[in-house]
Amino acid sequence: MVDLNTFRAPENYNIADEIDKHFSNKLALKWENEDGLYNEITYAELIKEANKLANGLTKLGMKKGDKVLIMTPRLIESYVIYLACLKAGIVIIPASELLRAKDIAYRLQHAEAAAVISYYEFCEEFHHIKEELPHLRYKIAFGGEVSEWLQMEKIAELEAEEFHTVETSKEDIAFLPYTSGTTGQPKGVVHSHGWGYAHLRIASEQWLNIGKSDTVWATAAPGWQKWVWSPFLSILGTGATGFVYSGKFQPHKYLTMLEKHQMNVLCCTPTEYRMMAKMDGLHKFALSNLHSAVSAGEALNGEVIDVFKQYFNVQIRDGYGQTESTLLIGTLKGMESKVGSMGKPILEDFIEIVDDEGKPVSVGEVGNIAIHKDLPALFNRYYKDKDRTVKSFQGDYFLTGDRASKDEDNYFWFQGRSDDVIISSGYTIGPFEVEDALMKHAAVKECAVVASPDAVRGNVVKAVIILKDGTEGSEALVKELQQFVKKLTAPYKYPRIIEFVDSLPKTDSGKIRRVELRNEAAVK
Numbered sequence: 001m002v003d004l005n006t007f008r009a010p011e012n013y014n015i016a017d018e019i020d021k022h023f024s025n026k027l028a029l030k031w032e033n034e035d036g037l038y039n040e041i042t043y044a045e046l047i048k049e050a051n052k053l054a055n056g057l058t059k060l061g062m063k064k065g066d067k068v069l070i071m072t073p074r075l076i077e078s079y080v081i082y083l084a085c086l087k088a089g090i091v092i093i094p095a096s097e098l099l100r101a102k103d104i105a106y107r108l109q110h111a112e113a114a115a116v117i118s119y120y121e122f123c124e125e126f127h128h129i130k131e132e133l134p135h136l137r138y139k140i141a142f143g144g145e146v147s148e149w150l151q152m153e154k155i156a157e158l159e160a161e162e163f164h165t166v167e168t169s170k171e172d173i174a175f176l177p178y179t180s181g182t183t184g185q186p187k188g189v190v191h192s193h194g195w196g197y198a199h200l201r202i203a204s205e206q207w208l209n210i211g212k213s214d215t216v217w218a219t220a221a222p223g224w225q226k227w228v229w230s231p232f233l234s235i236l237g238t239g240a241t242g243f244v245y246s247g248k249f250q251p252h253k254y255l256t257m258l259e260k261h262q263m264n265v266l267c268c269t270p271t272e273y274r275m276m277a278k279m280d281g282l283h284k285f286a287l288s289n290l291h292s293a294v295s296a297g298e299a300l301n302g303e304v305i306d307v308f309k310q311y312f313n314v315q316i317r318d319g320y321g322q323t324e325s326t327l328l329i330g331t332l333k334g335m336e337s338k339v340g341s342m343g344k345p346i347l348e349d350f351i352e353i354v355d356d357e358g359k360p361v362s363v364g365e366v367g368n369i370a371i372h373k374d375l376p377a378l379f380n381r382y383y384k385d386k387d388r389t390v391k392s393f394q395g396d397y398f399l400t401g402d403r404a405s406k407d408e409d410n411y412f413w414f415q416g417r418s419d420d421v422i423i424s425s426g427y428t429i430g431p432f433e434v435e436d437a438l439m440k441h442a443a444v445k446e447c448a449v450v451a452s453p454d455a456v457r458g459n460v461v462k463a464v465i466i467l468k469d470g471t472e473g474s475e476a477l478v479k480e481l482q483q484f485v486k487k488l489t490a491p492y493k494y495p496r497i498i499e500f501v502d503s504l505p506k507t508d509s510g511k512i513r514r515v516e517l518r519n520e521a522a523v524k
Contacts, residue, residue: 002349007376009170009197015233016050016086016165018200022239023047030215030261031076034247041076043239046083049156051163053084056155057115060138064089064166066114067176069107071095071122071223074246077142078222081117081152082232086193089166090115091173096223101128106185107178108133110384117152120144170194176383177225179323188383189225189323196233198377203327204234206346207319209292210265217243217258218267225323226296230267240265251276255285262289269510270300271446273316277307278445278468287312294319296327301439302339318342320414322400324379325371329412340436341411342404350375353406358395366405366415366430370397403430420514422451424459429493431514434461437488438495441481443471448504448512452497452521462521463495466504473500497521 022028028043041049062068068090072078085092093111095104097119107113109131115138116126123146126139142152168174174193178186208230210216218230235242243261247253255276258266268276273295276282290312296319305316319330320342328351331343345351350372352360361367371378373396382389392398403415415421415430422429431449438447445468452462463481467473478498485494505513 002347004374004376007198007201009194009376011170012167013170013193013197014086014089014165014168015174015193015196015237016083018196018233018237019043019083020047020087020165022236026239027241028236029076029079029242029244031074031244031246032257033245034253039076043236046076046079046236048161049080050083050087051161052156052159053080053152054088054163055159056152057084057088057090059159060150060155062088062090062115062138064168065091065173067091067093067111068115068117069093069095069104069111069113071097071099071104071116071118072142073097073119073122074221074244075119075143076244077119079232079236079242081142082228083236086174087163087165089168089172091176092228093176093178094223094225094228096221097122097125098223099125101125101130103186105129105131105133107188108136110185110188111176114138115140117142118149120146123149168193170197171380173380175225175228177228177323179225187385187388190380190383192380194376195326195379196237198375199229199233199326200237202346202377203229203321204238206332207317207327207330208234208265208267208294209333210234210238210240212239214240214264215243215261215289216240216265216267217245217261217263218265219245219249219254219269219272220267229321229326249275251279255279255282255287258287258290259285263287264289265292265294266290267294267296270295270304271506271510273300273304273308274439274446277304282307282311285312287314290314292333293317294330296321296330301436303440305337305339320369320402320412322402324398324400325375326377328371328375328377329369338407338409338411340413340433341407342414343412344410345412347375348410352397353404353412354394354397354399356394358393358397358399361405363408364405366403366421368397368418369400369402369404369412370394371400372396373398417514420450420518422449422459422461424451424454424457424461424492429461433489434463434485434493434495437485437493438463438465438481440488441484443467443477444481445469446504448514448517449495450514450518450521452524454496460496461493462497462499462517464499464501464504464517466502467500 112135141149220226317331321327451459
């Protein structure tokens with residue numbers, strides 16, 4: 001039985017202390033943009049800049065427990081802002097620049113946010129907000145001047161480089177990210193400072209395998225909880241050097257930078273890995289320094305894993321987590337890999353597959369991925385939503401909304417979201433296993449599988465496919481793909497409907513929006 005005290009923070013604890021303890025002239029962050037501009041900052045410089053901003057925000061009137069919505073791109077300043085707020089006891093609401101006025105207004109109203117800190121180029125969207133925001137006291141821009149907004153650089157420039165971190169308990173709120181569900185408004189997920197402590201000791205140490213001497217590239221963008229997980233906490237909390245790239249994703253550019261900066265650890269989205277694996281000329285890149293490569297957010301196809309192993313001698317290790325928790329299931333370094341599996345629970349006593357009543361299911365049976373309520377890395381509650389919080393638990397478990405089965409070795413096999421699983425003629429079909437088969441075909445660049453209503457079978461499997469450049473869709477190719485899938489998996493799982501498209505709908509963080517494809521299939 002795992003001793004949970006290993007993952008429980010001291011009673012008085014502020015997650016910023018994990019970064020402060022690395023105060024030195026060691027390089028904390030290296031930044032580059034797509035035009036080749038470069039900047040860097042040491043831990044000492046980063047912490048001093050954060051202290052100055054924390055002093056400025058405090059003098060402005062911000063206090064412990066106040067909430068601030070932060071909208072910032074991939075910049076060194078993003079790390080300064082987040083660290084300053086944590087040190088001042090201010091609760092952070094991460095916000096993507098892709099949010100529109102209505103999305104922003106909801107978060108500001110629901111959280112009763114006292115302030116906004118935004119990169120100057122994103123401030124225009126705030127001006128489109130029509131709703132009343134009675135709790136909003138400060139609008140702060142950085143990077144450029146914005147009319148009627150305070151200037152962050154002026155708030156911090158004359159302040160002291162020392163700041164006494166506000167005393168917080170492990171139960172005090174540190175982050176309030178919002179996550180969208182299939183229905184209703186986004187949910188505010190309450191994460192305490194103690195959650196951060198558990199995250200570092202579970203995900204950072206055991207899954208990412210970041211060492212203090214490593215250079216780490218985690219590609220997630222600010223505004224998402226995954227950025228809090230990896231680029232911010234996991235890198236700076238372990239004293240490593242983080243790489244920050246401000247530019248559009250281009251497979252060749254990514255591989256070039258991996259080689260140029262001699263990256264040791266890489267954390268990418270499945271889409272980024274897939275696009276790199278599809279490139280010609282992979283043999284030209286030397287990535288011998290890369291000792292850890294991980295992927296999360298969506299199951300990764302086995303073919304992509306094979307390509308990286310063949311060309312770069314690194315095993316991409318899949319992992320699973322949610323905004324409500326942290327990375328809790330994965331293939332750890334040195335663990336036997338089962339291609340297509342999510343891996344094993346990092347804390348086996350606290351991660352289970354259960355039925356809808358919260359009872360563990362048998363080996364091979366599909367059920368709900370569930371997290372035991374006592375795990376310190378689990379969220380505290382949904383903000384201002386007791387009913388939704390209560391409904392998300394069954395018995396001793398939080399139900400994630402994702403479906404999986406486990407084998408006799410306790411490896412988990414992802415089946416899809418609860419609303420993604422396809423029931424056809426009584427068969428339960430996980431979309432990923434069909435996608436995995438399709439991705440092995442030489443003509444397929446990317447695909448997504450959803451349920452399509454059928455009068456006889458209830459639903460049939462539909463595949464929406466992007467073909468490789470130079471390949472054209474045809475009835476002959478449809479039949480070829482169907483036969484191809486039948487040979488690789490159970491015949492009843494083959495896609496009875498195939499549609500060729502130029503692009504797939506995705507979330508702002510790069511996940512395929514199967515719900516959108518499913519809705520389209522329902523009306524066709």
